[in-house]
Amino acid sequence: MASRDGPGPIIDTEPVPDEFSFGPFRVVTRARLLERDGTPTSLGSRAFDLLCILVNRPGEVVGKAELMAKAWPGLTVDESSLRFHITQLRRALGDSQDGAPYVANVPGRGYCFVAQVGRAASPPKQAFLGEGTPNPHLPVGPARIIGREADIVALIDRLTARRFVTLRGPGGIGKTTLAVAVAHKIGNRFRDGVRFLDLCSLKDPQHVVFAVASALGMFVPAGDPSSRLIESLKDRQILLVFDSCEHLVEGVARLAEQIYQHASSVSLLTTSRESLEVAGEFVLAIAPLESPPENLGSKAELAKYPSTRLFVECAVAAGRSPPFTDAEAKIIGRICRKLDGLPLAIELVASRLSAHGLIEIDELIEGRLRLAWRGRRTAPLRHQSLSAALDWSYELISPAERSLLESLSVFPGQFTLQGASALASDSHEPKETTGVLEQLIAKSLVSSRPKAGQPLFRLLDTTRAYAKEKLAASGAANAAGLRHAKYVHQALTPRSYEPGGERPGGWAHRAELLSDARAALGWAYSDAADYDPEFQISLASVCARLFVELNLLEECRVWAGRALAVSENALKDGATKVELLWAFGHAAMSTARSSKESEAALWRGLKLAQEIGDLQNQFRLLSRLHALHRRTGDPRSLLEVSLLAEAVAIEIDDPAALARAQSFLGDAYHLSGDQRRAWELQQAGAAADAAIPNLPVDHFASPRGAQNLSCTNLWLLGFPDQAIAVANRLAEPSSNSDLVLYCGGLCFAARIYHWVGELSRLEEVIDRLENYSRKHRFGPLLTGSRALRGVLHVALGAVDEGVKLLQPGLLGMIADRFEVHSGPVAIALAEGIAALGRPADALASINARIDATAAAQGDSWEMPEFMRVRGELRARNGDSSGAEQDFLAAMDLAERQSALSWRLRAASSWVRHARYGEAAAMAVAELQRTYERFEEGFDTADLRAARDLLQR
Structure with missing residues (x-):
């Protein structure tokens, strides 16, 4: 600057x-x-x-x-x-x-x-900052106005066309600055010049006429001087600027209307925190300066947004030496957003950089300090601090308006008319609240904008901080916090999971309650709140539903856990506890680890739901247990919960539940190795889903979830192209609004892309999986994404890098009980170790995996591949006989499981290692017969490799 x-x-x-x-x-x-x-x-x-x-x-x-x-x-x-x-x-x-x-x-x-x-080009240099020759009837013009270019053009156009314009906006928005700048620009268009009247020092509306007469150099008699003033203005071509009219709005309104109607050559420009609401007035609402989005990229982007440009210029003027770093640019953007792009607030806060660092300022403006920081000593008193600017407005409103403004400060963001009515004092009627709210909007203390046909309101952050101080001083903060928490509880409670209730997906329009839910929970569990465990637990329960629907599972886990930690004797409503146990088990499984704690919470919830006869929640809990055991890769437990889910679905007699129960059973048979039976059940479930018009109730599970394992099932059955088609659908970013299910789908899609040799697509889904998992703190999925990247590295030949990721990745997946996706990781690790020249270690590694899998699952769905890989490693270690045994055993097990693709891989390995004599001929014949059973997928990696072997 x-x-x-x-x-x-x-x-x-x-x-x-x-x-x-x-x-x-x-x-x-x-x-x-x-x-x-x-x-x-x-x-x-x-x-x-x-x-x-x-x-x-x-x-x-x-x-x-x-x-x-x-x-x-x-x-x-x-x-x-x-x-x-x-x-x-x-x-x-x-x-x-x-x-x-x-x-x-x-x-x-x-x-x-x-x-x-x-x-x-420029006129001869002048030693002042205004435009042209200084006007003695105007304050000094601003040296530079940032971000108001369009407002200046609009104001000049409106003033030229309409003669009477009011600049309306909250204190500190820059109304006076804009009015002075425009007066300097167009003052020479008026034959009799321009007069600027700063009305802030006047107390009596009757004195406005005398102030105008004095500015014009006139003497007017006592009594009613208005007519004499109007008469003298009829022959003048002049611009009158009335600044700060809000405290004299009645007097200014009467005089301005008279001047507009009877002095046709006079133009009027007024600034006020509320409209004058008189004939001829055109209101131009001044918006805050545009602030950058949360993803501000670099310091170069500071110049793109008026709020950050103003902050930087003020900071430089205060002694802060540029340039700013990219990290500092993000902080500046965040500060400007917190200050709502309010120019006065930005100037006052930026000026504190001479005493505080950026990080410190970012923290300090959350409290009352931003209200107290002072600006220029020469500024009008109402502009010397944010507190003074708000004091000016606060003193001008009625007690009822003050009470409502203070109560509304409890809202952390936008709110509706219903919310405002809920926060109003018990002594206010709804109609009275509406009228008071309208007055606060008219006086620029509350802003309003429509959204989807419904008006939404909010307080600027600085106004909210000021009003919150007043609320605390009044002693009514606790009562307002309770009213807000009850409003949030009531607003979320109707979104139930009962038959005929709204679909969880229908909660999307309730997302605006997120910040309110957080604030309500923060108050309810604070020391300030009256201890009411029943309400605490019930509030956490309804908020947990919202967190789940918005994929905020870490928050869900924390709050559901806190609610469950409240004394057991405090909870009388069994349905509420079932909801909390479901939410905690689901969230803990997805964000922490699929641990015994998560499983125990789900089983406790199921037992309680059975005791109170809640069939819908029984099915929901069983669906989460199904997801848990599917991720752990435990087919026996998976079959157990799938059969229980089928029994509950039959009792509910809901077609959606029955369809999903069939898909659950299909998953269980898939992981236990019966691919043909799995396919039949999954197809039956999908067909039943498709036959349900509009899927009226989808609180049991997501239909997309059934596709996760169907892609691997299709590949194993020998339909690679169909498997790729399902994987592509799973990988589409818009395929599932439930991010946990979507990320699970990405894991299965990654398997398909790896198996068919589409490594570029594999890399894409790993990147997406890692980004989502990191952003939403899905711990087990993040561990899985890193391990899958190790698989990709080995497939690309970057073995050293791959093994470095695979070793900790495999241990992490086992610790997270994410075993369903650990098979490819274990195989890639063994192959990587062998490629590094340690075949014996590789063989020991795959043997350990086979032993663990056999002990836990028997002949699981991945066992044919484990045996084939062991055969490859035995051959590398010189054990040709053992290798052949593994290849034949893998082919036999794959045949029994209807896993044609595993059989093709095992036959191909046998051909590669059976080089001579009758064994080689048998191997080639076996590969030929297996290859001929395929009807599609001939461009995928395994079928291309098999074809090359047969041709050789």
Whole structure:
């Protein structure tokens, strides 16, 4: 921004352009601003003067004596001072693109600016910051207005067309600045000029007329002076600016309407926190400065948004030396969002950088300090701090408006009319609340905007902080917190999982209650709240549902866990406890580990649901237990819960539940190794789902979940192309709004892409899986994504990197009980170890996996592949007989499981290692028969490899 040393004058008889540009720099002379790539650069006053002198005469050597005379007018200085400031200038500018300095030293003569300079035409230089000749009837014009270019154009257009415009907005939004800037720009269009009236010092509305008359140099008699004033204005062409009208709104409104109606050559520009609501008035609402989104990328983006540009300029003016780092840019963006893009707030906070660091300021503005920080001593009292600006508004509203404003500060963000009514004091009727709210909106203390046909309201963050202080001081904060928590509880309770209830997916429009749910829980479990365990637990229960639907499972786990930790005797409602146990088990399984704690919570919930006869929640809990045991890869437990789910579905007699129960059973048979039976059940479940019109109740499970294992089932059965089609659907980002199920689908899609050799697609889904898992803190899935990346590295030949990921990844997946996806990891690890020249270690590794799997699951669905890989490693270790036994055993087991693709792999391995005699002929014949059983997938990796073997 401007220099830190003060705005020292530049004495020059030559016309000096308003702007220069060279390289990445821009110089605005009258604003004394130096920018690099749109970001203000700090430069001392004398160095700035020297830059302007030199850049105005590019390519010309300017003598040292002349430079000192112009930069230090009337003073005698030593040449060392000149050298010092030239050095400072060079350091600020750096070198040009060709590596040469912008300012060259010409020995014995002086200095020369050597870069190409662009100029903007300008009138002869004036030593002030306003436009043109100073107007004695106006405050000094602003040096530069950031982010209001469109507002200035709109205001000039409206004022020209309508004659009477009110700038409306909350305190600190920049109404006065904008009005003064426009008055300077267009004041010369009016024959009789412009008059500016700062009304903030007036107390009596009757005095407005006298203030206008005084500004016009008129004497008006006592009594009713309005008619005399109007009569004198009829022949004048003038712009009257009435600033800060909100405390005198009745008096200003009457006079402004009279002037508009009877003095047709007079234009009126008023600024107020509420509209005047009179004939002829056009209201122009001033919006906050645009702030960057949460994903602000780098410091270069600071210049794109008016709020951050203003912050940077004010910070530089306060002594903060640029440039800012990318990390600091993110903090600046966050600060500007917290300040709602309010110019006064940004200026006051940025000015504190001389005393605090950015991180400290970011933390401090969460409290009351931002309200107390003071700005310019010369500013009007109401603009010297945010607290003063809000005091000004607060003192102008009625007791009922103050009470409602304070209660509304409990809302952390947007709220509805129903919410406002719920937060109003018990003494307020709904109709009365509506009227009071309308007054707060009219007075710019509450903002309103429609969304989906329903108005939504909010307090600016600074207003909320101020009102919250007033609420605490009144002693009513606890009562308001309770009303808010009850409102949240009531708003979420109707979203039930009972038959005919709304689908969980229908909660999407309730997402606006998220911040309220967090605030309500924070209050209910705080020391400030009255201890009511029944309400605490019930509130946590309804909020847990919302967290699940919005994929905020870590929050769900924490709050459900806290509620369950409350004394058992405090909970009388069994259905509420069932809900909490379901939520905790589901969330813990997805975010922490599929641990015994998660499983125990689900079984406890199931037992309680059985005791109270809650069939719907029995099915929901069984669906979570099904998901848990599917992830652990435990087919026996999976079959047990699937059969229980089938029995409950029959009792419920709900077609959706019956369809899903069939899919559950299909998953159980798939993991136990009966691929044909699995396919039949999964197809029956899918067909039953498709036959249900609109799926009216989907609280049991997601139909997409049945597709996860169906893709691997299809591949094993010998339908690679169909498996790829299902995997592609699972990998679509919009395929499932339930992110846990979606990430589970990505894991199965990754298997298919690995098996068919589409490694680029494998990398895509691993990237997506890792990003989602990290963002939503899905711990087991994040571990799985890293292990799968190790699988990818080995497949690509980067064995060292792969093994480094696979070793901890496999241990982590076992610890997380994520075994269903650990098979490919164990195989890739063994193959990687062998590729590193340690075949014996590799063989020991796969043997350990086979023994563990056989002990836990028997002949599981992956056993044929484990045996084939062991055969490959035995052959590498010189055990040809053992290798052949493994290949034959793998083929036999694959045949019994209807796993044609496993059989093809085992036959291909046998051909590769049975090189001579009758064994080789038998192997080739077996591979030929297996290959001929395929009807599709001939371009996938295994079938291409088999075809090449047969051709050789």
